[in-house]
Amino acid sequence: MKDVQTMLIMRASKVAAVAAIAFFASLVAFGNITDYQTNFNFVFHVFEMDTIFPDATxxxxxxxxxxxxxxxxxxxxAAETATAILCWIGAVRLARRLRADAATFNRSKGVAVAGLTLGFLVWQVGFMSVGGEWFGMWMSQQWNGVPDAFRFFVTILAVLIYLSLKDDELA
Structure with a gap:
């Protein structure tokens, strides 16, 4: 069994990782809200499919x-904002139970898991699958968000997997 200090550090690192995703999603949502038109241009061109290969069928x-x-x-x-809110709430709930028994700490992961899952779905389903494949975003030289979306959802998935690992008792 690991010592208490190591277990607390591991739990705190999970809180920090969830908070980092919350911070990221907050910045993305804030940017999309406060610079609506600039970011809407991206969505516009993806939906219009005006920059994909000319001979694409x-x-x-x-x-x-x-x-x-x-x-x-x-x-x-809205989905990015909900991701941020759920992850912030999840991080706070985890932080409040940092020194709790293992069962209580593990049960407190639910909201963070929901936020991370939503974030995964936004960037994997929304951007990679719908944007990248359905609208052919990968064909665009200027409006290809596939590499960024991939980085985002893999990072979120890594945090989701890490958070989902069961935590042991502190003593």
Missing amino acids: IKYRAITNPALQHAAYMLII
Whole structure:
């Protein structure tokens, strides 16, 4: 069995990792809200599919209705914001139970797991699958967010896996 100090450090590192994702999602959501038009341009071009390969036969998938484009962008912002909020709440709950028994600490992971899972879904499903594959974002020289989305969701997934590891008793 590990000593108490080591276990506390491991628990604290899980809190810090969840808080780091909360901070990241907060910055992304804040940027999308406060610089709406600049970031909307990205969504616009992905949905319009106007910068994918000229001979691509998937252009029929484009969404050119501005109301639908804005609605989808607002949904993205809402999901990013919810990711941040859930991860912040999760980090606080974990921090408050840092010295609790193992069962209590492990049970307190739920909200953080929900936030991390939502974040994973935003960047993996939303950006990699829908944006990257359905709208062919990977074909765009200028509006390809696939590499960034991959970095984001792999980082979130790593934190989710780490957090999900069961914690032992402190004593």
